[in-house]
Structure formats: C-alpha cells, structure tokens
Amino acid sequence: MDNLVERFLRYVSFDTQSNEASQQCPSTQGQRLLAKQIESELLELDLSDVHLDDNGYLSARLPSNVTFDVPAIGFIAHMDTAPDASGKDVKPQIIDNYQGGEIRLGKSGEVLTPAQYPDLEKLHGQSLITTDGTTLLGADNKAGIAEIITAIAYLKANPQIKHGEICIGFTPDEEIGRGANLFDVEAFGAQFAYTIDGGPVGELEYENFNAASAKVTCHGVNVHPGTAKDKMVNAANIAAQFQLMMPSEETPECTEGYEGFYHLNSVTGAVAKAELSYIIRDFDRERLEARKAFMQQQVEKLNQLIPKGHVEINITDSYYNMREMVEPHPHIIELAKQAMLDCDIEPNIKPIRGGTDGARLSFKGLPCPNIFTGGYNFHGIHEFASIDGMKQAVDVIVRIAENAATNAQ
Template sequence: MKIDYNYITDRFIKYCEMDTRSYPDNDAVPTSPGQVELLMELKAELSRLGLKEVSYSAKDAYLVGKIPATTKKKVSAIGFVAHVDTADYNSKNIKVKVHPNYAGNDLVLDSNHILSPKEFPSLKEVIGHTIFTASGDTLLGADDKAGIAGLLAMAKYLLQHPEIEHGDLWLAFGPDEEIGKGAKRFDVSRFPVEFAYTLDNGNVGDIAYETFNAAEAKIEITGTVVHPGEAYGLMVNAGLIANEFVAALPHDFVPEKSKDYDGFYLLTSFKGNVDHAEVNLIIRSFDTPDFLARKQFIQDQVDKLNAKYGNQRLSLTMKDQYKSPGDLIKQHPYVVNLVHHAYAKLNIKPKHIPFRGGTDGDFISEKGIPTPNLFNGGANFHGPYEYASLENMAKLAEVLVEISYLHSELDDKRDNTPLRR
C-alpha cells in the first residue's frame, strides 16, 4: 500500500498554518471564523477528490462526505471523524518546520524552545521519520490536523483504487472539539453510519474506547456575619464551612495521584469569607457505577453539612459534562475487534489505553453511534512542543484503508469477542 507522502505533507502544512483556535466564551457556531475557513477548504478538497454527497451545515458547522461503496455485498456504512479546531494556546502566524530523517537530536524551535528527547522520550519512537514542528511560540495544530491529513490520504488512496472492496464510508469534520461544544450539536442524521472512529491523539496502535465520565460541581455557602466581638453563638463562617467540605474529600482521589484508569476529584477554585464561600470541582471516573457513587458522595457531604449548620446554608449545582462511550462500545465489541484485525494485518501491536479526557466520540456515542478513538500521528499536544510524524500519519491512512476493506469481509461474520482492558 503506497500512501502519498507528498499529499499528506502539503495538506498538513497548509491546514496547520490556518488559525482555527476555538473559544469557549463565544456562542457563535463555530466559535471562530478560521474554523469555517478550514471547513470550506476541506469541502472543496472532498469534492476535488471525488467524494459524493458533500455538504456543510451552518447549523452545526459539520462537513460530511461519502466515499461510495465498491462492494456488491450488503455492508453497513462506517464513519471517520476529525476536528478542525485547536486548543487554547497561541495559534496566530503558525510557521511549520520540516525536519527530514530525524536523527534523535535536539530540535531548536527558537531561542526559548528546544524539543529534546531527554524531556520528551516519545521522540525516540520516531527516529528516521520526517518530523513537523511549529517555530517555538505557537502550537502546531497536530491535534487534530494530523487526523485530518491521515483521513484525506485514506480517501485519496481508496478513490484511486476502486478495486479495493468496501462499503459506504462517511467522513465528518467538525468544530469546537477542544471546548466540548461541537459534537453536542452534530446532527447525525447527516452521518448515516452504524459505527465510527475519531482520529484524535494517541500513538500508533492505540485504541481508546473508554474515556472519563465527567461532571462539574459548584457549592455555594452562605454564612452569618456578626461583629467578632459579639459573635458567640451567632456567627457562622462560610469560609470555614467550605474548608470543612474540602477537608472531607478523599485525599488520594486527586489528579496528582491518579493514572491509567484511575479517576479523581479536582478542586478547581476555592474562595470565600465569613459571609459567602464558593467551592468548584470536577469529577472524573472511567466506570459508570463509580462515577455515580462519586457524585453521590458530593451530595452526601452537602447534606451532612446542611444538617449540621441548618438553614440550607450549602447549595449544590452539579452538571454532567460528558459520558464515556465505553458502556455502549462494550455492547458492540466488533467495533474494536475490527481494529484489532486491521492492526494484525499491518503488523501493528494493539494497545487499549484509557483516554484521560473526552473526545467527540463521547457525544457521538451518546447519539447511538459507537465511536472509539484511534491515533493520529502527533504528540505533545496543546503547546509549543507539539510535533507530528509523516510516517505515522501515513500509517493512520493505511489503518483506515484496512479497516474499510476488512469490514466488507467480516461484516457478516463479526468478531464479537468481549473486550478487555
């Protein structure tokens, strides 16, 4: 399989140098004009490559297109999803640097930024590759423009090789993933697939079908202010009640002591005085029963302190942010096992990883489409030390071609072996 490296290089550099940062405080759809600019660029590219039913919706800012089936078999449609926005780091005037045949040395990005394998050991995995970086004072945008480039390279290859059998393949490009807004709005009636894959972060061979379940909680506390000289039996100090609440949180269930499939409470802000205090935290857990228990624990502590101090001094507002797709995907293990078979064909060792965050696949799965996450060929996301490997983006394209072909072969004899971490 010969993926077009020059095509990936041209597309990736062009897209990275477009400013597509998303902004959480903007209610526009999408939240920045640069995202529309890239989506229109992609719309023209999909049509040029020969995809069918290419359409953009201003309502949800999603672009979709179809690679029509080449098999006469009855095969369900599958989809692939990448996002166009970048994270909250400087994204203006990005200049991509190309480092051919990387030798494992330090890469000087500018006078203040050196990308070194001593600090970032993952660089040792891409010795001999062509590496793309930014120029030091911006991010690169490999999250998720590496996924976009790999997906387009797959589309180009399949459309040039109609002898490869596959069912209908739908591509979707969406906005505002980094701020958790885009896929919530996605009208999946425009994306008629049985299952899909996001192409967002991770190393070659990674499969992430479980993410955090996520919620945020806000506790507001009302005190009673009295002159301290006359406070006996009267003053109620909201700040001290807040401190009591925080002290009741489990000391080991915190991000700095969690890894792999561990969850956590993260205290994001804590402020107050005698009159009023406010505690904000987020809750993360991979396992749904544990997630529900962790949320209930917060409610129980609020109830306990209200019973102690009376007058409903504590009020709790708790809101779910996203849900792990793991529960749904475990009911449809073929979606992951198909990837195992594709990796085996390409001599790639599969690795199930916990995605310690959320993806567009969380929201798309909630809409009924099982959507695990694959890799995209980049690393060190969301900052000036981002890089991407040309060879690994091409490997993503190979994987997507293989998944598409194998699905046409295995759809009627699915491997539904239960999934294990």
C-alpha cells in the same frame, strides 16, 4: 500520501480554538473558516453529499465501489483546538530523521527532551513536526482530518481497492464538550464509525472516562479593609478553604490508568465572590456518582463552618463511558485490530483518560471507538506529531475500509 503533510500544515494555519464562553456553534469563527476550506477540498475530490451546515458540521461520502452489501463505515475528526494554549499563528517546524536528544522549539527557548517525554526515544529515524514553543500545534485533531482526507483521496485514486460506502464527518467544539451536540447520526448514514483522534501509533480505545463538571461559587461580603473587623467575609479565602478539603492525591498529576480524579480547572473571583471550576472523572459510573456526592458533602460541611458567607455547587454530567455501547459490537474492535496488524502495527488497547466525540456519539446510536493519529503531548506548546505515524494512520483507515469489504463477501 504526497499531500498528507501539506494538508496538515495548511489546516494548522487556521486559528480554531474553541471558546466555552460563547453560546454560538461553532463557538469561534476560525472553525467556520477551516470548515469552508475543507469543504472546498472535498468538492475538488468529487465526493458525494458534501454538506456544511449552519452550525459548522461538515460531512461527505465516498460511495461504495462493490455490488454486494458492505456496512457503511464512518471516520470522524474535530476541527477545533483546545483552549489550553494559543492556536494563533502556529509556526510548525519539521525535524527530518530525528536521531535523539533534545529538540529546540524555534527561538522560544523551549525544548523537547527525552527525559521529560520518553516517547521520543521510540521515534529515532522518524520525521517529526513540532511547534516553535509559543503555541500548540493542532495535531489534536487536524492530524486526524488530514489523515481521513488523504485516505479517501487514496481510495479514489486506487479503485482496485474494494470498499463499501465511507462516511466522513468533521465536527466543531469537541474540546469544550459540544462536538456531538448537533451531530445528525441518522443523516450521517454510517452503521458504526471511528474517531481518528488518538495519540501514539497503535492506540485503539473503546472506553473512556465518565465525566462531569462542577462549579463551586463562594459568596462573601466586601467591606473596606480598614473597617472590616467582624464584617468582611472573603470569598477568595473560602474558595481556598474548599480546595484544601479536596483529596490532594486524587488529581490528574497523581493518577493513571483506571484511576479517576478531581481537577481544579480554573479559579476566578475576589472578596465578594469567587468561583472554582472542576472537572470530575472516573471510568466507573457508580464511582463518578460517589465523587459528585463527596463534593456536595464538602460544600455542606463548609457552609456549616463559616458563620457568614455562603457556598453553592452546580454539577453537570458531560459524557459517559462508551464501553457499554461499543462492547455489544465486538466486530468493530476486531476490524480495527486486524487492520493494524495487517499494517505491521501492534494494537495498544487502552482506556482514554479523557473523552472524544465518539463517547457521546456511541450513546446516540453510532458505536465509535477511537484510533491513533501519531500525535503527542496534546493541548500544549510541547505538542508534536510523527509524520511516519500519520502515514500509518492513513494506512489503517484504508485497510479498515478494504477489510470490511473483504469480510462482507
């Protein structure tokens, strides 16, 4: 545990934001630099089969220390941070023994308040790591990386803890939906795995959104505004009209639990051409298809309403709900639940209102639920992590490995 925080702070010093516009893998050079740093640490730990491939995927193994058969277990985290907020020059601050009230984030003028973030009320007495209010922190998912490596180091240092083979993997570009694209499940070698990519302590997730993305392109006609009468068709106005045709109550800020949504993620353009980028989410596959059909219908309706100009839509599926791939293997969930209970943690089984590498890996033949990291408020400048929660994540990883060996005897 001594090196957990040190590792985490070292990892967040790397700017690893992924970039959807890049076609390279990894999409940004910072991810490759972090991968090389982690590779050197895995080699120092004398792990087996340490391998960093040309696409930035990093893997290694801790061999079994028992003579009987134990299923090989994987632990996975991603190296990139979200494009939603800057990940450059992260300046973490540690709040020891938090006793409530607001937390000022450096000199930025930003604050964390229990009124806005009620989770803080549950963290009195814990030590927290926050941002300085100018960048995200990177607990999503560098906390997971630090926790996995710390757990592996602990198992190596304590050979009296029996365990089977443990496979670890660190992926690039998860935040832009590509983390599982080039992941070699067969070479990884695990029978099942866990992503360590969740939030508050106790989270255990094995169902997630079905996901698609949609790009609505509005084509107009640009003419000098002084002579535009009956000639100009303003694509930006068409784009605004399309957004007004979408259900205002079915957005991320108006939904929770198992409710799906349409999310206008970005808008670009001008008079001649404008583009709207959406993400579409629903836990039920049929409802996702209905949402996609609805958007297509709105495009057709708008094309009938505008005598000039044209609107088109391109919809692409991103990932599906891992539940159908994990539920046939209930022992995977039970193993994680029991590990948490053994560590005096109450499991909080809930759906992921998002996705992880585990969703797509489950459909590639590697059942892969998600476990907490102890992080909060991901993807923004108010992100923070509980050091106590991070230590509990390490305990759970170790306990999963130990219990798997015990169950196999």
